[in-house]
Amino acid sequence: MARMTMIEAIRNAHDLAMDRDRQVVVFGEDVGYFGGVFRCTAGLQKKYGSNRCFDAPISENGIVGAAVGMCAYGLKPVVEIQFADYMYPAYDQIVSEAARMRHRSAGQFTCPMVIRMPTGGGIFGGQTHSQSPEALFTHVAGLKVVVPSNPRDAKGLLLASIEDPDPVIFLEPKRLYNGPFDGHHDRPVVSWKNHELGDVSEDYFTVPLGKAKIRREGSALTVLAYGTMVYVAQAAAEEAGVDAEIIDLRTLLPLDLETIEASVKKTGRCVVIHEATKTSGFGAELSAAVQESCFYHLEAPIVRVTGWDTPYPHAQEWTYFPGPERIKRAFAQVLEG
Amino acid sequence: MTAPRPLSLHVPEPGCRPGDTPDFSDFEIPRAGAVRRPAIDEAPEDMRDMAFSVVRVLNKAGEAVGPWAGLLDAEALRTGLRHMLTLRQFDERMLKAQRQGKTSFYMQHLGEEAVSCAFRMALQDGDMHFPTYRQAGLLIAGGYPMTDMMNQIYSNAADPLKGRQLPVMYSARDHGFFTISGNLGTQFIQAVGWAMASAISNDTKIAAGWIGDGSTSESDFHAAMVFASSYKAPVILNIVNNQWAISTFQGMARGGAVTFAARGHGFGIPSIRVDGNDYLAVHAVASWAAERARSGLGPTLIEHVTYRAGGHSTSDDPSAYRSKEEFSAWPLGEPIDRLKRHLITIGEWSEERHTQALAEITDEVRACQKKAEANGTLISGPKPSPRLMFDDVYAEMPPHLQRQRQEAGF
Ligand SMILES: Cc1ncc(C[n+]2csc(CCOP(=O)(O)OP(=O)(O)O)c2C)c(N)n1
Ligand SMILES: [Mg+2]
Numbered sequence: 207m208a209r210m211t212m213i214e215a216i217r218n219a220h221d222l223a224m225d226r227d228r229q230v231v232v233f234g235e236d237v238g239y240f241g242g243v244f245r246c247t248a249g250l251q252k253k254y255g256s257n258r259c260f261d262a263p264i265s266e267n268g269i270v271g272a273a274v275g276m277c278a279y280g281l282k283p284v285v286e287i288q289f290a291d292y293m294y295p296a297y298d299q300i301v302s303e304a305a306r307m308r309h310r311s312a313g314q315f316t317c318p319m320v321i322r323m324p325t326g327g328g329i330f331g332g333q334t335h336s337q338s339p340e341a342l343f344t345h346v347a348g349l350k351v352v353v354p355s356n357p358r359d360a361k362g363l364l365l366a367s368i369e370d371p372d373p374v375i376f377l378e379p380k381r382l383y384n385g386p387f388d389g390h391h392d393r394p395v396v397s398w399k400n401h402e403l404g405d406v407s408e409d410y411f412t413v414p415l416g417k418a419k420i421r422r423e424g425s426a427l428t429v430l431a432y433g434t435m436v437y438v439a440q441a442a443a444e445e446a447g448v449d450a451e452i453i454d455l456r457t458l459l460p461l462d463l464e465t466i467e468a469s470v471k472k473t474g475r476c477v478v479i480h481e482a483t484k485t486s487g488f489g490a491e492l493s494a495a496v497q498e499s500c501f502y503h504l505e506a507p508i509v510r511v512t513g514w515d516t517p518y519p520h521a522q523e524w525t526y527f528p529g530p531e532r533i534k535r536a537f538a539q540v541l542e543g
Numbered sequence: 544m545t546a547p548r549p550l551s552l553h554v555p556e557p558g559c560r561p562g563d564t565p566d567f568s569d570f571e572i573p574r575a576g577a578v579r580r581p582a583i584d585e586a587p588e589d590m591r592d593m594a595f596s597v598v599r600v601l602n603k604a605g606e607a608v609g610p611w612a613g614l615l616d617a618e619a620l621r622t623g624l625r626h627m628l629t630l631r632q633f634d635e636r637m638l639k640a641q642r643q644g645k646t647s648f649y650m651q652h653l654g655e656e657a658v659s660c661a662f663r664m665a666l667q668d669g670d671m672h673f674p675t676y677r678q679a680g681l682l683i684a685g686g687y688p689m690t691d692m693m694n695q696i697y698s699n700a701a702d703p704l705k706g707r708q709l710p711v712m713y714s715a716r717d718h719g720f721f722t723i724s725g726n727l728g729t730q731f732i733q734a735v736g737w738a739m740a741s742a743i744s745n746d747t748k749i750a751a752g753w754i755g756d757g758s759t760s761e762s763d764f765h766a767a768m769v770f771a772s773s774y775k776a777p778v779i780l781n782i783v784n785n786q787w788a789i790s791t792f793q794g795m796a797r798g799g800a801v802t803f804a805a806r807g808h809g810f811g812i813p814s815i816r817v818d819g820n821d822y823l824a825v826h827a828v829a830s831w832a833a834e835r836a837r838s839g840l841g842p843t844l845i846e847h848v849t850y851r852a853g854g855h856s857t858s859d860d861p862s863a864y865r866s867k868e869e870f871s872a873w874p875l876g877e878p879i880d881r882l883k884r885h886l887i888t889i890g891e892w893s894e895e896r897h898t899q900a901l902a903e904i905t906d907e908v909r910a911c912q913k914k915a916e917a918n919g920t921l922i923s924g925p926k927p928s929p930r931l932m933f934d935d936v937y938a939e940m941p942p943h944l945q946r947q948r949q950e951a952g953f
Contacts, residue, residue: 239560240790240864256554261791263760263798264727292726295762330647330921332709334725485943514947516936520647521698521706521921525929525951 210406211398212383215357216246216322219364220284222410224254227282230368232259234269234286234322243288244324244383266296270321274303277317284368287323290377291334296321297342304373305348317373320364325353326434326481327518328381328391328527336518338433338482343375344459344491350374350415351458353432355382356403359456362413370415379433387434388441389529418462420469424451427475427540430466430492432458435479435528442533450477450537458488466492467499474505475540481528484512506543509536557792561862565872572874575602575821576609583835587813594804594814597848600823601881605888611827615664617891623664623822624886626684627656627879628901632908633679633689634853637696640912641710641857645920646696648710650676654852654870655785657822657878660684662781665829666719666751673721673734674753676711677783687718689908693915700925701918707932728754728761731780735770738778738836749777749836756803757788760796768844772810775841779832780812782844783819785851790864807844819849820875822882848875929953 210218223230232247232254238261241248250259262269266287273283287293293300304317327336343351352367352374354360360378367374381387385397398404421436426449429439436454443450451469455462470476476496478489489510496508511528519526559565578598581590600612607613615623634651641649652659659680666672672681682692694701696710704714714722721737724730734752741748754764759782771778782803786793797803807814813835817828825847832843850873854861886892919925930953933944940948 236790238554239556243789243858256556257552260552260554261795263796264757264788264791265760265762267762268760294726330709332712332725333707334709484947514933514951515944516932517707519707519932520709521702521927522929522932525932 207405208408209399209404210357210361211385211404212354212357212360212378213244213246215361215406216364216378217248217250218406218408219361219368220247220250221253223284223365223368224250224258226410229280229282230258230284231276231281232284233262235262235264235288237261237286242286244380246322247286266292266294267299270296270299270304273319273321274299274307274317277307277319278315282318282368284320284322287321289335290323290325290339291337293323293339300343300349300373301346305346308372309348316371318371320367320374320376322376322378324380324383325377326379326381327523328387328434330520330523332520333517338377338480338513340377340458341482341486341488341491344488348372349459351377352415352456353377353379353458354456355379355433355436355454356386357398358403358406359413359419361406362411363415363456365410366412366415369412374415377433381434386437389438389527390441391524413456415457416460416462418456418465419454420451420465421454422450422452424449425473426450427477427537428453428466428469428473429477429479430455431479432456433481435481438528438530439479439533442530442537445530446534446537448537448541461495463495463499466496470496470500471503474503475543476504476508477511477533477536477540478508479511479528479533481513483515484510485515487512506540509540511536555792555794555798557794557865559866559869560864561866563866565866565869567872567874570874573597573599575599576612578609578611580610580831583831583838584840587811590813591808594802594807594816594846597816597818598824598828599818599821600827601821601885605884607823607885611824614827614830615823617886617889619664620822620882620886621891623660623826624879624882624892625900625904626660626680627822627882628904629689629908630656630660630680630683631879632904633683633692636908636912637693638857640696640920644922645916646698646710647921648857649696650711650856651853652677652679654877655783655819655849656680657825657882658783658819658847658849661822661825662751662829665826665833666749668719669748670750671719671721671734671737671748672751672753673730673737674723675727675730675755675758675783676723677755678753679711679713682713682715682718682720685718685720687715687720689911690914693912694918697915697918697920698927699915699919699921700927701915702927705931705934706927727758728763730754731767732763732770734780735767735776735778738776739770739774741777742774747837749779749833751779751781753781753783755788756782756784756786756793757791757796759803759806768806768810768812771842772812775839777836777839778842779829779836780842780844782846783849784846785849787851787855787861787865789855789859802846804844804846812842812844814844814846816846816848818875819847820878820881822878823885850875
């Protein structure tokens, strides 16, 4: 066991994957010599050579397009998009190409690639360093979508994603890179070094895709959350004294409906939380899924707490961010219903 | 037939990383004044040489020499020096403000001041720039109020962009300055579109697109080139080659091409390289390209060769990936020193006047900062209302946003 930040855990996962499988190659903007602007790939070029870990030109469609070609050859590229906000030039290669490669070639060509990208706000990054575009990926047939919320999961899920035979979009909540964040931006930052989920085995292990984790057991209501919002929901539950059951989805697609269903059937109430904008967000999918499978167990309408339907602002960041106060109000609302 | 040898991947690397001795000996720099000045209507294929040389006006002795000299009088040169000094002072104050926590982020121009300051003086009011985050000289030389720039940087109650944008992502339509995007490269093709619109409307205005060396890898760069070429758009396409794109050296984006300017050749676009640390050369080349565009001769690609002397941004520490000695070894020197020296050489400036000017500029920037801080900073004082976040998403606010704004308490 070692104490790791999420950055260190991601770096360690790359290291183990590259060590184990010669087909794994890692590239992206500033990823090689420098080791990435968040340092998630630091040391890999030195250890594995620039044949397997290298810088890319600033071309996101180039990065993903080249990765598709490498997959066609038989490699397993793990690529970094510097911020999720910069993935749009790559979207055609992701949606029209990587996602459908297996299907359109009847399995002749596949895309066992991982596309990593930092997501989410809370760092005063303004509209181009804060977005959470998960719904733009979950809407696409052929992609898997993963969002870790702590160092241990980040490592295990990344290794499982690299093993996976299909393209995986690996979204890293950047506000969690160095420590958990409960939405109280005016309080001192907490480090993973003092958190039990910062205890990460140095050995190779995977956390299976498609399996959610109950972070807090409870009976009054079910919270469906992922990434940063897991901690914000926990803080809200503690502060409001609500016996919430908090489910960290970990993988958005495939979704662990079994865990969700069991919990909502037990509590009869459900709050869905994400940082992304509301309309057509992943919360809409979650609400629909819960409604379809648990309608007769629901005692109140499902409530969504999300970012507003505006671009992510700079100065008004904490009005945009769905913090503990808004979640507490949602708790009260579903408990009343 | 011999057995094929196993292949290996070529990954370009700079010759100099931390700990290495900088070596620019393979950078061929012509003497100032040595590069010819083609007629503006010379055929693109006849001026390909311009993409492989460097237009320079100021020589080591501080004289302005050659066919590109003689455009600016002493008064204009003093104004240029003032603009560059102001930009540098502005950068210093704002870097300090960021370190003091008064804002979240800042990006400076150290070493690159001549590019945007000189270029702006070659264009006219009414023309439109599509800049990156490293051309604030366009605003300063264009007379945009520094206090408003600072209001934007502080995201305060007087921020013209209402607190929405990251610091330095200015927008100033009335000053010919298009709203800056955080997404690299997008503005390059937009500049071409604006220029096409000017042509469609039988107007006389021209556009200038801006992009960094690293960002030329984005598809938008190539889209801009083909549109500009096919429609002969009245646009100047500027590549600012400051040698670095965060930690990645310019060779990664340039690839096998000898220069960035040579990218224009495949599109039949006249392409010129200029000494970006030479105020007079940048101004002369920009004027030449502007005249071409305004005469209906179409686009020009300009590669401004310069050096990013500072960190990429306040989030960056360049000592992790490049040698600290690189800037002092950079053969094109430093733009402010070079223009100052020229003015002194021609008897139009002195150390005393320089010291005096610097003191005045420092006072002016400080006064602007004081005024801006009276409107608040990111951490204290008046702020833009959070209500403003919901405005301008659409021309008219749809019902769902009205409901959300209400729910947010505004
Ligand atoms: C589409 C996109 N990809 C990546 C980034 C992240 N990024 C911001 S600046 C930068 C380097 C740009 O270098 P260059 O174009 O040379 O401009 P310079 O910063 O040197 O002025 C990168 C990779 C971004 N902002 N947008
Ligand atoms: Mg650059």
